[in-house]
Amino acid sequence: MKPAPFAYVRPTRLADVVGELVAAEAAGGGKVLAGGQSLVPVLAMRLGRPRTLVDLTRVAELGQIGHDGGSLRIGAAVRQRHVERTAGGDVPLLAQALPWVGHREIRSRGTVCGSLAHADPSAELPAVALCLGATLDVAGPDGRRRIAAEEFFTGAMSTALGPADVLASVQFPLARAGEGAGFAEVARRHGDFALAGVAARVHLTDDGVHAADVATFGVADRPQLRSLRGPLAEAVTRHGTDPDALGRELTEPAAAMAQEAVTTTGDAHASPAYRRRLVTALTPRALARAVTASRKRAAA
Structure with missing residues (x-):
């Protein structure tokens, strides 16, 4: 057509x-x-x-990327592939998720803000924005305003943007010392829409676990954010940062989380029960990776 x-x-x-x-x-x-x-x-x-x-591509300010205080600001016209190559040290979760977005050729044209504004329930970047607590800068007829990621996504393919609003940029907080990220998803083929996926962020210091945030996608009408700080803190107390032991310890709380997170009615590719099994398996994996990355970052 x-x-x-x-x-x-x-x-x-x-x-x-x-x-x-x-x-x-x-x-x-x-x-x-x-x-x-x-x-x-x-x-x-x-x-x-x-x-x-x-x-938008001739608006110079929308093609810029750079640090803004403690955040990485990405303009509306910045390509995903450019962020993928440059954001690894600044926002590790974003760098982990981007290779899963479509194929390289798509990322060479697609934009980070475009994916956020499109708000596909199976998209990786809305879940990353929610997990990291990103801030979205919106320009509209009444001027500029900032919207937190948790308020931006309102449903499937639906956001807080009005008909004359533009998502001008997004700000992702820079990773702090002791912060680690993990990402995992399952798709029928690499580059396909995710059947289920998990983005995780943890913050560990010598004082304990300060955050263990998990955002799921592909299992509801929008990304869902939950905290597993308590279960992760108990697991770290018992097993340290051994990824295999953490994975086993976190399976039960991950299964409980999956029961709440998966609200889709299912489709030709996967039933709700199968998606719950995926979230149960992927969540401990992503958290264990985040813990490992947290320790490496703290030691660096």
Whole structure:
């Protein structure tokens, strides 16, 4: 199929992007185009018929990436592949998750902010943003505002963005000393949508376990965040940081978490019961990896 007819504009200022979206809303609706890896298939299948596409790629500030205080700020037009190659030391969880996003060719065009704004329940990056407590910078007709990741995702393919809003950038907190990340997912083939996945962040110091956050994806209408700090603290007290022992110790609390986290009714690829089994298996694995990474980072 081919897209329905649309107008195409390419502003050079963020204020003009918002202005074009406001005008498009009055004329029947508009959509933002950055990488197009999610939007173009939707247009081709005529699942969406915006009257206007507003291209962000000529807005200089949206193509920037860099440190902003204690965060890594990623502009709306920054490609996933660029972040994958450069963010490893700053935001390890983001660097671990990105190779699982589609294929290299898709990541060479797709953007981090585009994936967040698309909010696919099976996407990796919304779960990473939720797990790390990312902040999303939104520009709209009423000015700029910041939205916490836990408030941004409102449902399947649904966010807090209004029809004339633009996700201008996202800020991921830089990893601290003693902080470790782990990521695991299962898909039918590498690059396919995840049947289930887990992003984990832990913070260990000599004083104990300060955080053990787990975000699941592919199992509900949006990523789900839960804390397993208590079970991880008990496991570390008994077994230290041995990954195999931690994995065995965390299986039971992971199974309990999976019962709550998996709310999908299932599809042709996996039943809810199978997804619960996946979350039960993946959660201890991701947490154990995060603990190992935490110790390495503390020793560095």
